[in-house]
Amino acid sequence: MGLAFDRLAEALQIRTVDESDEHARWEVYRTAVSDEAMLDLLHEALREEPESALVSAVIVSVLERIDRTRRIKWVDILSDEHKVFASRRSAELGILEDFRSESISMTTVRDSIHGWSDWLQLKIAESVRIPDVLDCLSREGRTKRIRRIANESLRAV
Structure with missing residues (x-):
């Protein structure tokens, strides 16, 4: 080395x-x-x-x-x-x-969500506390896990 x-x-x-x-x-x-x-x-x-x-x-x-x-x-x-x-x-x-x-605007979220990696969607679902974003992810997240975590986070907000 x-x-x-x-x-x-x-x-x-x-x-x-x-x-x-x-x-x-x-x-x-x-x-x-x-x-x-x-x-x-x-x-x-x-x-x-x-x-x-x-x-x-x-x-x-x-x-x-x-x-x-x-x-x-x-x-x-x-x-x-x-x-x-x-x-x-x-x-x-x-x-x-x-x-x-x-x-970040909701327009950006709606336009970009499908291009985000699973990693990013999951991190957002776990850490973001913006109801509209979590609602969007709970419906349109790529995996069941992402949608479930976003839904749980949404209920906690």
Whole structure:
């Protein structure tokens, strides 16, 4: 592995890592994701990480913990093969944030709901407390689970 990985492990006070084992590297990265102070070192280490699927998994975890203005920096280090999924997740996290700040219109909801992933529909059903949105999801959500959770959330609002 590279110097950035070594600096990351040292900063996390992880003494021994079998760097040839991607599962061991995953544990280092997973620990770093949860520590805001480690994100710059993590970013550097991921730029040197040879396993693109591992980089993608770590970055998707990071995207959920940072604000939208910082996400593109992370997505940009991905291979083209993994960039599509991470870009979509980044956009969907932005939509979820728009819901939480109530800055999304019902027209947008009706026009977009069928293009949203199951992941986004489920997150909205679980966390948004806007009755019209939950009603729409309870009727038009892609899966029975999404419709059920939206309906339960609607009753709780």
